[in-house]
Amino acid sequence: MHESNRIELKRELTDTLEKEVVAFLNYRDGGVIYIGVDDKTQATLGIADADALQLKIKDRIKNNISPSTMGLFDVIAETRDGQKIIKITVASGSEKPYYLSRMGMSAKGCYIRIGSASEPMPVRMIKELFGRRIRNSIGTIKSRKQTLSFEQLKIYYNETPLKLNEQFAHNLELLTEDGAYNYAAYLLSDVNGLSIKVAKYADADRVNLVENEEYGYCSLVKATKAVLEKLKVENKTFARITPGKREQRKLLDPVALREAVINAIIHNNYSNEVPPKFELFFDRLEITSAGGLPAGFDEEEFFMGYSVPQNKELMRVFRDLDMVEQLGSGVPRILEHYPRSIYHFTPNFIRLVLPYAEGYDQATQETTQETTQETTQETTQETTQEKILTLLKSQPSITRKALAEKLGMSSDGVKYHLEKMRAAGIIQHVGSTKAGHWEILK
Known part of the structure; x- marks a missing residue:
């Protein structure tokens, strides 16, 4: 050295x-x-x-x-x-x-x-x-709302040795120079207009939407934890039985997955109110965040882990809550498991394409997570099937096409969920296709 x-x-x-x-x-x-x-x-x-x-x-x-x-x-x-x-x-x-x-x-x-x-x-x-000097940062943009509460953030800080006192907004740099709440405060507050979408498609393209969950309208910390839990559930274990042994492997490396999610959320450019997006396909996960590489920063420096935090206020909070480790460690950790080619850069976006593990029979896949749908309920999000049940209760004669329109999904995506719910004994359809109605069994 x-x-x-x-x-x-x-x-x-x-x-x-x-x-x-x-x-x-x-x-x-x-x-x-x-x-x-x-x-x-x-x-x-x-x-x-x-x-x-x-x-x-x-x-x-x-x-x-x-x-x-x-x-x-x-x-x-x-x-x-x-x-x-x-x-x-x-x-x-x-x-x-x-x-x-x-x-x-x-x-x-x-x-x-x-x-x-x-x-x-x-x-x-x-x-x-x-x-x-960058003036349009989340630290200098004034929050559209000035009546903000931070109970969720306080709960997360109470789980650490750090506690938030009456000066926390000043200490965490959640105020503009004139003392108003900034956009960082808005993102971390209990109620805001930001929603992070996690979409799931049946195939390798964006034609058949199976699920379209939203995690947000709450503190960005809470939304981040909800996205992490959702993707943890989706990161199934694939098994392959060979003579003498049974091999197991995750769809995606858990460490790289967590780093990719945190990086996308922390370094996203929120100045245009565009949140990061997570899309699950048959063969991969795509993570898209707004904002390209920082000015004067090239791809080689990015891959080497040199750090230019886009939102230092968020970085500070996430580090306080032990959701982020050392500066610049995220990208190198991802590259320990995946090649550089998973990154795609444009002037306004960065897209990360994480391929699923190859060579494992999907017919023998099993989910080993202990996390259940309670995770989603705890984060006040409805699953797609819960949304369908709500609609069926209020409109028993609703058609598949109408369900698709209300849920913002494809007709095939709705069909997929209805068949799963019928097979599980949750619902049944009585009567003809055109004149029949839905009944909820449990």
Whole structure:
């Protein structure tokens, strides 16, 4: 491990820490700072009282750098050569230029990484970066509603060592500069207009829609957990019996699946109110999120795991709730199980196509999840079959075509569910096709 454009080594915590962090925030790839490692010999020196040092570093980065760095850095303790060291991971910020608060936005306050050094930023570059600073972020857009509640978010925080106090909206950066709730607050509030769709098709195309579930109109954290549970249920185990053994494998790698879902939701561009979309096909899962690669970011940097959080406010909350681990770890984890070719980039969208496991007989598939339909009920979502039952109760003579129109599904998709419900003894059709009616048995 040597110093480079992305790595800084320090024997101990020094007064120049903020300068190095600012330089990495302003650098397109971010970087990593190790404390407790000799910058000349690369020898591990170690540090004393890692816990106290971590807290001190977090406070300095949070309080001494502008604009806000929340959600843009990680501070963790690692063991190297039997000794404790500190690793600070810094993402490239989206609100460049970053600067030392006490020096202001000047050549004495703004730095950028050049080679293995942190150099003062030229005034011309400071002006150019400030002119390009992203203003349409979820942190600066004012929420359309200002009467917001956060009971769901508080429940999730109460399950962690962190608790939300009366200043939580300010601490989590859920307010605009004039003190109004921003769009991040709107997304995390108990009631909002965002709904994440999970669609399921019978074949390999979008012709026969079997299910069309919506998870949303609630805190984005709750909606995310609901989507994760739904896809966990769909991620069935395929079995193949061979001489002497029985092989089992999931449709999709569970770790990669979780990372893909979280990434799509956290990094989605919500400025146009377009949520991410999840589509299950006969042979694959497609995940589409709004917003292409960040400006100045290429595909190679994306695949290497360099992090430019699109919504640092969401990143902060998801990390607080242990739904996200280290910065930049998501894509590399996915690529441990799938090739780069699963990603498809356009200027306005990123689509991830996860193929199902091959070589396993679908006739012998079995679901091993303990999760049942109660998961959906707990998240206040109706399953497609529950929606059908509701319609049959109120309109016993309703036709299959009318059901399809009300549910936004294909006629074949409705037929699929009706046949499953009849086979399960839930419903029966009495009389002729045209003049008959439906009866609910249980």
